[in-house]
Amino acid sequence: MKPKNFIIISLVIAIVCFGTWWLMRPKATKPAKTAVAPMPAKADAFALSKVEAPKRLAPPTIAPPGNLLAPLPDIAPIAATQPTAALSPVPDSKSLVELDATIAKIANFYREGDLLGYYQYITQPDKIDFNRLQQLQNSKQQNDDLAAQVPYWREEMLKDFMPFAKAYEDLETQIPTFNSDGNEATYVFTIEDEDPHPMTFVKINGRWFAK
Secondary structure (H helix, E strand, O other): OOHHHHHHHHHHHHHHHHHHHHHHOOOOOOOOOOOOOOOOOOOOHHHHHHOOOOOOOOOOOOOOOOOOOOOOOOOOOOOOOOOOOOOOOOOOHHHHHHHHHHHHHHHHHHHHOOHHHHHHHHOOHHHOOHHHHHHHHHHHHHHHHHHHHOOOHHHHHHHHHHHHHHHHHHHOOOOOEEOOOOOEEEEEEOOOOOOOEEEEEEEEOOEEEEO
């Protein structure tokens, strides 16, 4: 190939390549214009002074629920309920006199050391134990025999009965508790070295006996 033809061919190729590149190159994107708000002009001091300040709103008024302050209805007080104890009937004076006489008689039996007389006097007739009665009779006979032989025997024996005599005498200072029928009277019997315990008398055929 002649040098002249080679130069022409090379020039044509160069033009084609440049044209191809020109057509295929990426187009540059223009940046989007951003609208800029115009700067406000300086406010006129006189105009600003004429602008009214916003009024403060009063807080809303909430009405109370209906009848909230209405007077409460009168409520009757509820009485406290307590267990009602059984009340003893008021004793009649005749029963108290009879009981005092009975107790004084018992105290006298102890002061004399007469357990046989005490047992026969205070025990209900249908409840007398004849074996016990016989023992008391034998004991009384032995004490009488010893008292006849030993001068101080009776005095020493009576010392053992004095606490019982005193305990019965103390019953005379009490007002007993009667049952609903008024034929039973209960005392609190207290003797030294022993715990207090109830002692009840029952009235049978006009007389008071140990229950």
